[in-house]
Every structure is written in structure tokens, then in C-alpha cells.
Amino acid sequence: MKALELSGVSVYYGAVRGAEDVTLDVDEGEIVALLGANGAGKSTLLKAISGIIHPRRGSIAFFGDDLGKLSAHRRVSRGLVHVPEGRRIFTTLTIGENLELGAYGTQHSRTERAQRLEEVLGLFPLLKQHFQRLAGTLSGGEQQVLAIGRAMMSNPRVLMIDEPSLGLDPQKVDIVYDMLEEVSALGTTVLLVEQNVSLALEIASRAYVLQQGSVVLSGPSASLVGDPRLADAYLGKAGGAKD
Amino acid sequence: MSLLLNEIGNGIFLGAFFGLVALGYSMVYGILRLINFAHGDFYMVAAFVSFTILGAVGVGHSHNQWWTVVWVGVVVMVITGGLAMLANQLIYRPMRRAAILSLMIAAIGLSQVLENGVLVTPRWGATYLVFPVTTPPSGFSLGSNHYTWGQLVIVLVSGLLALGVYFLVGRTLLGKAMRAVSEDRIAATLMGINVDLVIAIVFFIGGALAGAAAVMTGVYYGQINYLMGFTVGLEAFTAAVLGGIGNIGGAVLGGLILGIVQSIGTGIFGAEWALVVAFGALVLMLWFRPTGLLGERVARRM
Ligand SMILES: Nc1ncnc2c1ncn2[C@@H]1O[C@H](COP(=O)(O)OP(=O)(O)OP(=O)(O)O)[C@@H](O)[C@H]1O
Numbered sequence: 106m107k108a109l110e111l112s113g114v115s116v117y118y119g120a121v122r123g124a125e126d127v128t129l130d131v132d133e134g135e136i137v138a139l140l141g142a143n144g145a146g147k148s149t150l151l152k153a154i155s156g157i158i159h160p161r162r163g164s165i166a167f168f169g170d171d172l173g174k175l176s177a178h179r180r181v182s183r184g185l186v187h188v189p190e191g192r193r194i195f196t197t198l199t200i201g202e203n204l205e206l207g208a209y210g211t212q213h214s215r216t217e218r219a220q221r222l223e224e225v226l227g228l229f230p231l232l233k234q235h236f237q238r239l240a241g242t243l244s245g246g247e248q249q250v251l252a253i254g255r256a257m258m259s260n261p262r263v264l265m266i267d268e269p270s271l272g273l274d275p276q277k278v279d280i281v282y283d284m285l286e287e288v289s290a291l292g293t294t295v296l297l298v299e300q301n302v303s304l305a306l307e308i309a310s311r312a313y314v315l316q317q318g319s320v321v322l323s324g325p326s327a328s329l330v331g332d333p334r335l336a337d338a339y340l341g342k343a344g345g346a347k348d
Numbered sequence: 349m350s351l352l353l354n355e356i357g358n359g360i361f362l363g364a365f366f367g368l369v370a371l372g373y374s375m376v377y378g379i380l381r382l383i384n385f386a387h388g389d390f391y392m393v394a395a396f397v398s399f400t401i402l403g404a405v406g407v408g409h410s411h412n413q414w415w416t417v418v419w420v421g422v423v424v425m426v427i428t429g430g431l432a433m434l435a436n437q438l439i440y441r442p443m444r445r446a447a448i449l450s451l452m453i454a455a456i457g458l459s460q461v462l463e464n465g466v467l468v469t470p471r472w473g474a475t476y477l478v479f480p481v482t483t484p485p486s487g488f489s490l491g492s493n494h495y496t497w498g499q500l501v502i503v504l505v506s507g508l509l510a511l512g513v514y515f516l517v518g519r520t521l522l523g524k525a526m527r528a529v530s531e532d533r534i535a536a537t538l539m540g541i542n543v544d545l546v547i548a549i550v551f552f553i554g555g556a557l558a559g560a561a562a563v564m565t566g567v568y569y570g571q572i573n574y575l576m577g578f579t580v581g582l583e584a585f586t587a588a589v590l591g592g593i594g595n596i597g598g599a600v601l602g603g604l605i606l607g608i609v610q611s612i613g614t615g616i617f618g619a620e621w622a623l624v625v626a627f628g629a630l631v632l633m634l635w636f637r638p639t640g641l642l643g644e645r646v647a648r649r650m
């Protein structure tokens with residue numbers, strides 16, 4: 106079963122092209138990476154999938170259902186969750202309140218939500234420790250853990266996460282990636298956006314490489330490691346730049 | 349000394365009205381960063397609506413007249429909440445991507461529309477209207493001051509409503525969603541929060557509180573006028589800023605402080621100085637503490 110299926114998706118910000126004619130799919134249970142240099146269109150695609158922006162052309166299907174113009178908050182209740190770039194936790198709310206809001210979109214009862222909270226706190230003990238603290242006082246790594254924990258509160262079918270390693274020291278990056286593997290092991294499908302290629306290819310089974318809004322390369326991670334075209338995509342060579 | 353205590357007592361009473369209206373100002377500001385200049389006019393319209401409903405159902409002089417006032421009060425709260433929500437839906441929501449200054453100008457326009465709308469409405473108009481029911485003079489003494497039961501009830505009702513809002517915003521899931529929307533609308537959407545609905549609810553609550561204040565104003569002061577929203581709007585706005593706009597506790601605290609300061613000020617200088625005292629207090633506060641008493645969070649958010 107395809108968890109996500111994009112066909113011919115083009116996204117524009119006014120006249121600025123964010124993504125052009127992107128076709129990709131993610132199987133249920135898979136971890137798929139979306140790679141590319143700054144401005145390649147990675148975040149744009151995640152935003153289009155979560156419904157924060159609507160594509161100008163193309164279609165996005167979630168477990169076989171075309172999402173069309175379904176509003177973003179409704180996609181969350183279907184089990185499609187997006188951890189945005191920069192984490193965007195609610196800094197003026199406590200850790201506990203952030204987590205509670207993670208389950209807002211679900212139709213779960215109060216007891217189900219409480220039970221889910223216990224599960225997530227069990228998965229990520231760090232959050233339990235700081236439960237009453239304002240989220241804004243957490244370190245960058247802790248904030249990323251919170252962002253993932255918050256996303257997991259709704260028990261999503263698909264988790265999309267945008268540059269989880271951004272701004273973290275290597276040790277924290279390991280923690281976050283361990284979390285993602287745990288999330289995946291629980292059966293959640295993961296679509297991962299990363300700048301750190303080797304990190305992403307280690308955890309993902311397949312990857313798509315974007316350049317200037319379009320897919321220029323894709324395939325199983327093993328076949329992409331060491332592919333010179335991958336480095337070119339990051340250095341902007343495939344676009345016909347000098348040297 | 350006892351004179352001062354009296355002024356404080358009067359100030360708390362006055363502050364209850366300011367606080368209720370300030371809450372609506374502050375909540376809408378908190379969620380949209382919009383100073384809704386039409387808010388005072390929701391309060392004014394509510395006073396006229398309650399005047400008309402009370403006139404239509406007839407309160408007479410029976411013992412039951414206070415139950416009538418209570419249920420009419422609840423109905424007016426719902427109507428005013430609905431009016432505020434409608435204003436949001438028709439005016440502010442379509443402007444969500446516009447600069448906040450444009451929304452503020454729209455708010456001033458709406459304020460004019462409401463005031464002039466009441467002015468030209470048959471049976472409402474420009475004259476002072478006398479409320480069909482007023483609170484009786486009986487009451488109790490505290491120090492050398494006499495307070496009526498009506499004043500006590502008004503302070504208690506205001507306090508309960510404010511506590512209700514405080515609980516709603518602080519403790520319930522909806523309140524957490526409100527704070528989330530206030531901090532980051534996109535992130536809130538990504539939690540599955542229907543941001544437009546949450547904003548609409550905030551308008552409703554703000555309007556309903558203004559409605560409650562309006563009914564109490566009507567039955568306490570006994571008369572209403574189409575310009576009453578202008579002054580109260582300014583005073584409530586002052587109260588909200590004093591307390592730290594965007595902050596629930598701040599609105600109530602600001603209302604009480606403004607009420608007390610104004611009471612003491614008019615006790616010394618005379619009633620015609622009420623607004624001068626209010627704005628003087630505002631200027632002083634902005635000088636020494638630009639974010640208001642409890643407002644540091646807002647400053648950070650901006
Ligand atoms: N809100 C916006 N308004 C206008 N243009 C935008 C906006 N957001 C992104 N863009 C443009 O769309 C293109 C793709 O941007 P996007 O943010 O998707 O890139 P990205 O791959 O996520 O990059 P990064 O690794 O830097 O996060 C870029 O050219 C960018 O300038």
C-alpha cells in the first residue's frame with residue numbers, strides 16, 4: 106500500500122517556483138528521504154503534503170485517497186503529521202501542554218489521550234522529566250525531541266519531518282535519529298527531509314534528490330551512496346553551472 | 349484613610365466593568381495582534397439590545413424581575429458574542445493576510461458603522477434611553493461608604509466570568525489551542541487545530557463578556573446612549589494595556605487598577621477628569637513599563 110503518492114505536483118509562491126512536476130511515492134512502513142541543497146524545494150513539498158500550501162498542479166494521495174484541497178488541520182486527523190522546519194514548538198506553553206496539543210486533531214477521548222501521553226512519555230523519558238517546564242527553556246536538541254514526541258501524540262500513520270538535525274551537535278543528532286528509528290519500528294511511515302546526506306541515507310531505504318524544485322535522482326539508499334550525481338545536485342552542477 | 353478605602357471600593361466596582369470589556373480586547377489582541385477598536389461598540393450595541401428585549405418581555409416590579417434580567421443577560425451575551433463572531437467572519441477573516449494596520453482601520457470603520465447604525469435605528473437613536481429596571485438602593489455599609497447589593501452582585505458576576513475565562517484559557521484543551529494559535533498559527537494548524545474556528549470562538553467570548561458588562565451597566569446606571577461604547581472602549585483598552593495586552597490576568601488587573609486610580613483621581617480632581625486620569629496613568633505606565641504589568645510575554649512574541 107502506498108502511504109503517499111505525489112504525481113506531477115507543482116507549487117508556486119506567487120511567481121516563485123517552489124516545486125515543479127514532482128512525482129514520488131512512499132510505501133507504508135518505509136523511511137524515505139528527500140534530499141537537496143538549500144532552496145531545492147524540500148520544505149515546499151512537505152508543506153504541500155500537509156496542506157499548508159496548495160499545489161498549483163498535480164495530485165497528492167494519502168493511502169489511496171486524493172487529498173485535493175482538504176484543509177491542513179483535517180489531514181492531521183487522518184494521520185498525516187508534519188514536524189516543520191525549525192521545530193516550531195510552542196515556547197510559551199509547557200512541555201505537557203505541547204504534548205497535549207499534539208493529540209488535538211485526533212478524535213480520541215480524554216482517557217485515550219491520557220493513555221497515549223503515558224506511551225509517548227515512556228518512549229521519550231526526557232519529556233517526562235521536564236513535563237512542567239516552559240518549552241522555550243529547552244535546548245535545541247530537547248526541543249527537537251519534544252517536536253517529535255508532540256507529533257507522535259496523535260499516533261500518526263505518516264510522519265513527515267523537516268531537517269531534524271538542523272543546528273544540533275552530533276551527539277544530539279544521534280539521539281534524534283534513534284528516536285526516528287524507534288518511530289519507524291512502531292510502524293509509522295516516515296518521510297524525512299535532510300541536508301545531511303550520509304545521515305539520511307543511513308536510515309532511509311530510498312531517497313529522492315531535488316534540485317531547483319524537481320526530482321533529479323532517486324533510488325534505494327545503497328545505490329545512491331557515492332553516486333557522483335548526488336554530490337552534483339548539492340553543488341548545483343546538474344543545473345549547468347560553471348565548474 | 350477611610351476616604352481612601354471608599355475610593356478603592358468604588359474603584360473595584362468600576363474596575364469590574366473595565367476588566368470585563370478589557371478581557372475581550374486582550375483576547376482578540378492575543379490571538380490576532382489586532383486592537384479591535386469596534387469592541388467598545390459591541391458593548392454599546394449589547395446595551396441597546398438588552399434595553400429592547402427587557403422592554404419587550406416586560407419586567408414589571410415582581411420579585412421575579414431579577415430572574416428576567418439574568419436570562420435576558422445570558423441571551424444578550426449570546427447575541428453579542430454572535431455579533432463579534434459575525435464581524436470577524438465578514439470583516440477580519442477575509443483580511444487575514446492583510447497588514448494588521450489595515451485591520452485596525454477596518455475596526456475603526458466598523459465602530460462608526462455600529463454607532464451610526466444604532467443612531468438611525470428607530471426607537472434607539474441619539475437620546476439617552478432609560479432602562480426599564482434598575483438596581484435598588486438597598487445595600488450594606490463598609491467603613492463610611494454605602495454599597496448596594498447590586499454593586500456587590502455586579503462585582504461577583506464579573507469576577508466569576510473572569511475566573512471562567514482564566515480557567516478556560518489556562519486549563520482546558522481549547523484554551524491551550526488558543527494560546528498555541530496566538531504563538532504560531534501554522535504550527536497550531538499542524539497540530540490539527542482549526543485555527544479559524546478557534547479565532548471565531550475568541551471573538552465570541554470577547555463579545556459575550558462585553559454583553560454581560562453592557563446589561564449590568566444598563567441595570568446599574570439606568571441609562572444608555574449610542575456613544576457609551578466609545579468611552580468604555582478607550583478605558584477598557586487602557587486597562588488592557590496597563591495590565592499587559594494579550595494577557596488574561598493582566599486585563600482583569602489592569603481593569604481593577606484603572607478603576608481604583610480613576611476613582612481616587614476623580615475624588616481629588618472631580619468627575620470631569622476621569623479620562624485625563626485614565627490616560628495619565630496609561631502614559632506613566634508606558635513610560636516605566638512599556639509592556640504593561642504582566643506583559644513581558646507579549647513583548648517577546650512581537
Ligand atoms: N514563503 C515563500 N515565499 C516565496 N518563495 C518561497 C517561500 N518559501 C520558499 N520559497 C522559495 O521556494 C524555493 C524552495 O524553497 P524551500 O523552502 O522548499 O527549499 P528547501 O529545499 O526546504 O531549502 P532549505 O534546505 O534551505 O530549507 C526557494 O527558491 C525559495 O526561495
Ligand SMILES: [Mg+2]
Pocket residue numbers: 147148149190267
Ligand atoms: Mg527547508
